Amino acid sequence: MSAARRGASLRQAQWQPHVLALNAPAGYLPWLTEAGSLTARLKAHSDNFRVQCLHQRTARCLSDEAAVIGLHHAGRVWEREVLLRCDNTPAVFAHTVVPTSATAADWPLFSALGERSLGSTLFGDPLVRRGVLEFARLREGHPLAQRARAALVESGAAAVDAPILYARRCLYRRRQGTLLVTEVFLPAVLELIKTNDNLR
């Protein structure tokens, strides 16, 4: 394989619907396959849950996101990236993209989320339709793996030396809008212990 092709393969992810195909360590499976709100699950596994908003701004979406959210090419989107912290330890890096053509009627609360969980606006809204979960192994060259690792270091958390990060993504629809959420699970999630039934 040429160096260029190898580089490209390290930057890409093979998203697919079968979680077992990831060969992820068993501890990740309950997190990857969580059918409800990830926020609710993280809250149930910590005494203090926080959404650290890294940014919410316009950006160009990743090449493997465009078609999923209905764009013909990797165009401009609203991009939100956060660290989900459990007892101040980052457990998940989340990346959400919404086409800039979306209107406030599509996602009325998205633009003003701040450090409120996106999940709190998606789950419980009867107009929101959730798609199927897709899963992938993110190698070190994947943009989201790089951003997750950089966010950890910038936030003062310990760097992650695991070569592969396990991720899932899900498309949400509401009226004419599309919204793609990608959640990258950090190894610290394996250390979380269910502490309460806080499923609010």
Ligand SMILES: C=C(O[C@@H]1C=C(C(=O)O)C=C[C@H]1O)C(=O)O
């Ligand atoms: C979709 C959810 O929202 C969570 C919160 C996010 C945010 O605030 O940006 C992003 C991804 C999710 O992990 C959820 O709780 O399931």
